[in-house]
Amino acid sequence: MKKRFNRKSFQKKISSLNRERTKHISTLIQSKQMVHGLLHEVYRKCGKSACKCAHGEEHGPYPALSVNKEGKQKIVMVKKNDAPVVIAKSRRYRKFQETLVKIRKINKEIDRLLEEIKSATTESYP
Numbered sequence: 001m002k003k004r005f006n007r008k009s010f011q012k013k014i015s016s017l018n019r020e021r022t023k024h025i026s027t028l029i030q031s032k033q034m035v036h037g038l039l040h041e042v043y044r045k046c047g048k049s050a051c052k053c054a055h056g057e058e059h060g061p062y063p064a065l066s067v068n069k070e071g072k073q074k075i076v077m078v079k080k081n082d083a084p085v086v087i088a089k090s091r092r093y094r095k096f097q098e099t100l101v102k103i104r105k106i107n108k109e110i111d112r113l114l115e116e117i118k119s120a121t122t123e124s125y126p
C-alpha cells in the first residue's frame, strides 16, 4: 500500500516557492555594479605615544573591504575618495549574496518536495 499524498497541497507549495524564487532571481538580474568584499570598519593607532589612540581611543572607523582571496581573508582599505561608491557597491554585493542564499534554500526545499512526491508515487515491482 502506498501512502496517499495530497497533490493539490504539493502543487500549491511548489508554485508558491517558485514564485518567490522568480522574484529573487529578478532582483539579481536587475542588480547594479558591485564590488567583491564585505564592508568592514577598521580602527587604527597612529603610533604617536602622546595621542589618545595610545590609550585605547583609536582612530576611525575607516571603511575597508574584507575579501576572500584564495581561501585567505584579506582586509583592503578603501580610499577616502572612493568610499561612497565602494560602500554602495559592497552593500549591493552583500544583498546579492543574501539573495543567493535564499534562492538556494528554495531550490533545496523544492527538491525535497519533489523527492517526497517521487517516493509517494513509486512502488517496487514485483
Ligand SMILES: [Zn+2]
Pocket: 045, 046, 047, 048, 051, 052, 053, 054, 059
Ligand atoms: Zn593617534
